[in-house]
Amino acid sequence: MLAAGEVAAVAQDERHAPVPILPPLPAMLADRSATLRIDGALDDDAWRAAPVFDAFHQFLPADGKPAPANLRTTVQLLIDDGALVFGIRAWDDAPERMRGTLTRRDKVSLDQDFIGVWLDPTGHGRAAQFVRVNIAGVFSDGMYRADLDESDLGPDFPIDAAVKRLADGYTMEIRWPLSNLRFPYADGKTWRVMIERSVPHADGLLLTSTPLKNGSLSHIALLQDVGGMGDTVAAVRDRSFLELKPELTMRSNRDRDETGRQHGDRASVGLEINARPRADWVFNATLNPDFSQVEIDEPTSSGASRIALSLPEKRGFFLESSDVLGLPLSAFYSRTVADPEWGLRATWRDAGADATAMSLRDQEGGVVLRGGAYETAEYAQTRRTLASMVRTRWHGESMVMGAFVSQRGYGDAGSNEVAGVDGQWRSDGKQALWLLMHSQTSAGFVEEPVARSVRVATRHGGYALGKFTSISDDWWNELQLEAITPGFVNDNGFVPQAGVLKTDINLNRRLGARTLALGSAELELYEFEAHLGVHEIRTLADRRLGQQANQVVERKLQPGIWFRAGRQTNLWANLGFDQQRGRRLGVLHDVPALHFGFESSPLAWMTKFNAEVTLGRQLDVDADRVGSGGNAIVDLGLRLPLPGTQGCSIETDLRFNRAWVQGTLGTPAFVDNGWRALGMLHFTAADSLRLLAQTTSAARRDDGVSGLEPWAERQMHRSLLYRHLWRHGRSMSVGFSRDRTRDPDTTNKSLTVKFQWEV
Known part of the structure; x- marks a missing residue:
């Protein structure tokens, strides 16, 4: 058994900084003749022989500390016929304060006591399937992408779980069918996992089975191997x-x-x-x-504003293997498909590559968005269209390279085709992303005398995106450059603006923990940052519209602060020394403002209180x-x-x-x-x-x-x-x-x- 906080060994990278080598989470093959009951009790014979893991660490509200002794957590992992079964024992010396009620699926969050399981069956560390189960037995599940540090809650996995409340905590069993885990057929890397436990009454405590640090590039920056999976993968890969x-x-x-x-x-x-x-x-x-x-x-x-806003996807078909699609929002935006008659999709994974392809026949009635420098034009989709895409990626140790093509066909009214390449590199707290696309479009729209699609002269356009992130103990900095030529169109994507050059710079100085004196009371800040945001949009020349190059559309200079305290409390405030232009021949207005936001889970019955506010001078476009x-x-x-x-x-x-x-x-x-x-x-x-x-x-x-x-x-x-x-x-x-x-x-x-x- 591993003691809490123990690390098996320490390696040195090329800069001689310590990198933890994590102990594996041991798995044991269950006796196929025995039946595992998923009742939360952990009283089946198989659990008595299964190895126990209890090396948990604090991640929130402050990292780098061992788990409190009164909140000990143990994990056991069994492999039965066709599933991984996790057995968790969670001790709590204040069980009456545990939080967990029935709620909607995918609404399990840090205001509730829960156990989370994050699985990466590919071993690449770039994506993970996850499930969180609260003590009332409610799930949140989905796919997590490390490059964007984002969770997609759309996918629902057929996971079975049960919880049993005890006088000193609870026990939980989670059964995850192997049929819903996506992994290569052969030569794949070792499966990797992270277990987490939320204890909201302990000042918003989140424990993880890996020593994950705040300020990491992603929530799965550290995963541990699953021991004993080799024979199991070979046994189930042909099923x-x-x-x-x-x-x-x-x-x-x-x-x-x-x-x-x-x-x-x-x-x-x-x-x-x-x-x-x-x-x-x-x-x-x-x-x-x-x-x-x-x-x-x-x-x-x-x-x-006349610029369209993106919305999250909620329909299951588009969420299968979303990690393979793995493109920035502008490349593929499933909301462009409004009411499909049918859709087909195939996804393939190899140890060093993966690919996905889809095609959908969409009925009329949707909305087509075409971006401009100062507004997003909306056109009625008056005919059936065919939306198709092919995407493939090649994986290396620190780099991913990808390519894709997409098409939106409007029948005899023309089409829109897009092709592109992209890549990602990451190493030791640094990450770079890039994307290049080219489009050709022969589909246009007229609104008089009636709205309809028409074929127009083919127009070409280009898109380029580059983003660099650097994280250290003292800094978190990002630089993003985005160029969209006036002729670029992606009817299968989301391009609310075109004919512009965008620059975003975010500098964040990490100042560590602080204690603020508030009269006779004190407020402990677990993280405190000072930041500076610089954002600018300039026009590119467009002869068709008579648009001049280098005209400022928007400019923002925003210094500010951010801190995190207990009860999942975050507060940020920026001073905005901003400018904005509402139209091509308009004036560049000064729009100074104060921007601030607050989020917290203050009470057991008030699980969320969030606010975002801007006050000051505003542009009426x-x-x-x-x-x-x-x-x-x-x-x-x-x-x-x-x-x-x-x-x-x-x-x-x-x-x-x-x-x-x-x-x-x-x-x-x-x-x-x-x-x-x-x-x-x-x-x-x-x-x-x-x-x-x-x-x-x-x-x-x-x-x-x-x-x-x-x-x-x-x-x-x-x-x-x-x-x-x-x-x-x-x-x-x-x-x-x-x-x-x-x-x-x-x-x-x-x-x-x-x-x-x-x-």
Whole structure:
């Protein structure tokens, strides 16, 4: 058994800095004749013989310390017929303070007691599949990419878990099927893992099985080998797995607009197919998918800006093997596919390379975005299109090289093709990313007399991105350069601006821990940083639009501070010495402002309180004038057990946002508001009732200067959804929704019943 905090050995890199060589997490092959019950009890005979690992370290709120003795954690790993089974014993001398209630899937966070498992079956350390299970048995799972230090919560894995509460803590069992782990067929590296434990009542403590440091390039900068996996990989790599997920959706619509009332009833059948003939190949297909019950996007105000904002993907088909796609956002943006009739995808992995390819037939009705220097143009997609992409990568020890091609075909109305190469290098706290793309486009759009796609003369364009990150004990610095020529178009990607050169510099001086005296009290800061952000956008010459080169679109100079304290509390504040231009021939305005943000998990029942605020001079783009104003976003999360019930809980997420610019008459000349209330009543882990209310509104009033015509618009959504989950992949849901569009005379009411059944 390894003592807590023990490191097996220390190696020296080329700069003679100590690099820990971590002990493996030992695994034992379980007796196939014995049945492992996933009940959380750890009382099966196999657990008595399995080796125990307990070398845990503090990561949050401060790293570099051993785990507290009163919060000892042990891990055992068994390999049964087709799965990894983790057994965790977590001690706690204050079990009454442990936090964990029923919540939505993928909402397990640091405000709850949980166990997390991060697995990298490729051994490259560039991505990991992960699951977090809280003490109420709720999951958060997904794919993590180290190059962007981002977690994608879209994928849902068929993991089985159970928890047993004890008088001095809890035990947990997590069974992860090997069929949902992606790894090479042969010659692959050793599988790697990290286990984490969250203890929110101990000042937001997060323990990890590796001595991970704050300020690392990624959350998986240190992983440990899984011992004893060699024979298991060879035994399961030829096993085939097939999942069929048919779905039946029945919907009744009632619409009312200026032409009168309309109604329609329809039923549709869809099918999702996931096949793994052997370890290195995965095939996915979707036929007539229904995405109606994907939760609508949270309201986010862009203020008076005309530049589009990106939104996260929530649909499972696009999230398979997202680490292989591994491209910056501009290269592939699945939101460009609005309503596919069908989609096909294949993914392949080798020890030194991987690849993925997909093709989807999208129906009309979506929106096509084309970027400009000062605004993002939106066009209606009035015909069926074919969206296709091929992506491949080659892996080295410290470098990855990749290539891709994509196409969006509009039939006889032309097409958009993009090809590119990219790469990543990393070593000893430094990372470099680069991306080069070329496009040719013969598809255009006209809006008069009716909106439609048309073939136009072919236009070429280019895109280049370079990003360098350097991290040390004293500094965290980033430099990013991005050039997008006026003719560059990527209808399968996200390019909100074109014809611009962007520069971003972020310098962060790490000042270590601090203690602030607040009267008679003290506030301990676990991390404190001073930073300087420099951001600039300049135009590139565009003869077609008469755009001059080197015109400043936006310039920001923002010094500030950031610190982290207990209870997952972060606070940052910047002074903005900024400038902004609203149009090609407009004035470069001074828009100084104060930017600050706060996030915390202050109470057991108030799990989230986040705020981001900008106050100062704001540019009203349409009026090309500056006035006092700001932008504010507030998020509040509440979770409460339901009194008088056995395990029922109420979960509430509230969001408010407001952007405004004052006019000269004492009232806002422009205002953009939104609010959202999401309430969940969890009867059991399998039964829930969701109530969602959301309203967005925007208005322009007479500002006394511009003479712009006043207007106002408002959108509302109300929905109620009951869902029952038999097990992963098998569910029934019944939902009612009411939507009111920008036109106040247009409403839609819909009753939907949906069945999904995994075979």
